[in-house]
Amino acid sequence: MKSVLALLLACLVAVASGETCEGAQVDAVGFTSEDATLVTKIAYIADFSLSCSNGAKDVSLYAETFDGIVGVARSVDGVKYQVSWVEDVATAGSGQRPIKLYDEAGYAALRKAQRGNEDTAAVQPIAVINLYHPGAYRGPWVQSETMAILAAIFIYYYALTQKNKLMA
Numbered sequence: 793m794k795s796v797l798a799l800l801l802a803c804l805v806a807v808a809s810g811e812t813c814e815g816a817q818v819d820a821v822g823f824t825s826e827d828a829t830l831v832t833k834i835a836y837i838a839d840f841s842l843s844c845s846n847g848a849k850d851v852s853l854y855a856e857t858f859d860g861i862v863g864v865a866r867s868v869d870g871v872k873y874q875v876s877w878v879e880d881v882a883t884a885g886s887g888q889r890p891i892k893l894y895d896e897a898g899y900a901a902l903r904k905a906q907r908g909n910e911d912t913a914a915v916q917p918i919a920v921i922n923l924y925h926p927g928a929y930r931g932p933w934v935q936s937e938t939m940a941i942l943a944a945i946f947i948y949y950y951a952l953t954q955k956n957k958l959m960a
Contacts (some may be wrong), residue, residue: 812895815929828928834884837876838891838923844934854899856892886927892917
């Protein structure tokens with residue numbers, strides 16, 4: 793009975809631990825929100841597929857982003873993945889955003905290095921995705937309401953001077 797229980801526990805640990813990915817190949821597509829006139833945060837989304845040279849499927853991934861370390865969502869088929877986070881409009885500049893992907897072993901090594909105040913650059917990610925953000929549109933330099941008020945003042949002044957010329 794004890795051996796059966798030990799075997800079941802070993803199987804449970806093996807299934808829960810996930811597989812490690814060797815020779816990762818990533819095909820990614822990224823999206824960012826670009827209109828900051830109505831929102832206060834910029835959303836970053838990276839959809840990608842992962843293929844491993846060792847044939848690993850259902851790999852649990854973690855991503856190191858500007859927002860910190862976040863979990864990566866995996867599709868039901870285990871091939872497609874998605875990572876997303878948000879940044880304030882004030883701090884979201886344009887340019888490349890590197891996303892470092894770690895499997896469970898890499899994530900554990902990264903957390904251990906962070907806890908021990910060690911250099912986290914020594915922990916190699918399985919892949920890196922570069923997400924490009926072109927910048928956020930924050931509206932025109934001069935608001936249309938201001939232009940309408942200035943145009944109304946100019947038209948009023950022009951009409952008043954023309955009236956005074958006709959009356960004189």
